[in-house]
Amino acid sequence: MELDEFCREVLPASLGFARVLTADRGLAEDLVQDVLVKLCSRPDRLDAIANREAYVRRMLVNEYVSWGRKWSRISATAQVPDTPTPDPSGAVDDRDLLLTSLAALPRRQRAVIVLRYFAGLADDEIAEELSCSVSTVRSHISRGLAALRISEAVIEGAH
Amino acid sequence: MPTEDDLRALLQDEARDVPGAHGVVGAVRDRVARPAPRRWPTFVGVSAVAAAIAAVAVLLSVNRPDEHSQTSETGAESAADLATSPVGTDWRLVAYQHPGKSPQSVTVETSMLLRGNGTYRIHVCKHDLTDVYTLDGDSLHIRDSSTAAWACPDPEEMATAMAALSNSTSRWSISNDELTLNTDFGDVLTYRPAPQTYPKEHPSEVASS
Numbered sequence: 299m300e301l302d303e304f305c306r307e308v309l310p311a312s313l314g315f316a317r318v319l320t321a322d323r324g325l326a327e328d329l330v331q332d333v334l335v336k337l338c339s340r341p342d343r344l345d346a347i348a349n350r351e352a353y354v355r356r357m358l359v360n361e362y363v364s365w366g367r368k369w370s371r372i373s374a375t376a377q378v379p380d381t382p383t384p385d386p387s388g389a390v391d392d393r394d395l396l397l398t399s400l401a402a403l404p405r406r407q408r409a410v411i412v413l414r415y416f417a418g419l420a421d422d423e424i425a426e427e428l429s430c431s432v433s434t435v436r437s438h439i440s441r442g443l444a445a446l447r448i449s450e451a452v453i454e455g456a457h
Numbered sequence: 458m459p460t461e462d463d464l465r466a467l468l469q470d471e472a473r474d475v476p477g478a479h480g481v482v483g484a485v486r487d488r489v490a491r492p493a494p495r496r497w498p499t500f501v502g503v504s505a506v507a508a509a510i511a512a513v514a515v516l517l518s519v520n521r522p523d524e525h526s527q528t529s530e531t532g533a534e535s536a537a538d539l540a541t542s543p544v545g546t547d548w549r550l551v552a553y554q555h556p557g558k559s560p561q562s563v564t565v566e567t568s569m570l571l572r573g574n575g576t577y578r579i580h581v582c583k584h585d586l587t588d589v590y591t592l593d594g595d596s597l598h599i600r601d602s603s604t605a606a607w608a609c610p611d612p613e614e615m616a617t618a619m620a621a622l623s624n625s626t627s628r629w630s631i632s633n634d635e636l637t638l639n640t641d642f643g644d645v646l647t648y649r650p651a652p653q654t655y656p657k658e659h660p661s662e663v664a665s666s
Contacts, residue, residue: 302482309478309481316471318468331485334485338489397471415464
């Protein structure tokens, strides 16, 4: 399989996932580039990947979590829109606060949150994806949601 | 107070704000076409796990497929073979020393196996990291394996290890059944033949070239 063909298939979803994971456009592009470079350095294996989107997503998460040195130097910040929007209800404030809190989560917590609430994976699927226990996943989710100030009632009812 | 639905909506919105795919493809193509840049991160506080994985680069740099031994049942036999080539033998990290600090014993079980076919296996925590490497004289490029660090007692250490793994070179010596590695980061690592604690590979797999 050619690089272009592979990229056409996986890039849209991968870029979106990386964008959510990193909370930064530039970092998302770097992350996707790094993963694709790894994949494309052995093109003979591309055809053997059954679920390419899931495979790349897993690599993105692993790269994001494992690449401690680089990512530790980079503090993701929420990209809050410059233009203020009138919002008497305060919804925009809540959204900005949620964005900021989300960007401030530790990488593992954020990864788990993203896998559940963006990728839609169940706890056991996240555990398998990340090679950890379900209880670890739930612990990350619980702490992450607490940091995001999402209500305890929602936490208890989640998944 | 936000809800889970708010969180889902927010993430979906974020996902729409993505860089252009065309530029990514071009950048990937350029990077694949040229050698990977060397990454030399400042290496402070490297863990035993990190040091162990970084040290594989050193072992791989002396890879001689036709001289390797098969994985042996006893460590002493393995050590004898390692005097000329470390390929085909499991090694366990027993101590490490950070620059300017005293040697420390290792609590995380870490073993390394260099296969004659040009691939390596590092067993650390619950993970087997496997990938390939290339040699150019004294220089080694080891293709770091993307893996999850979640099974490690300290995932941060594993993360550091993955960063240290890339393009690492060092000096090695073997004496009295001990392999000593001096990494580029100034760490001193001591290995001894590993008892067969981990799943042992079939000799034919180890020997395959």
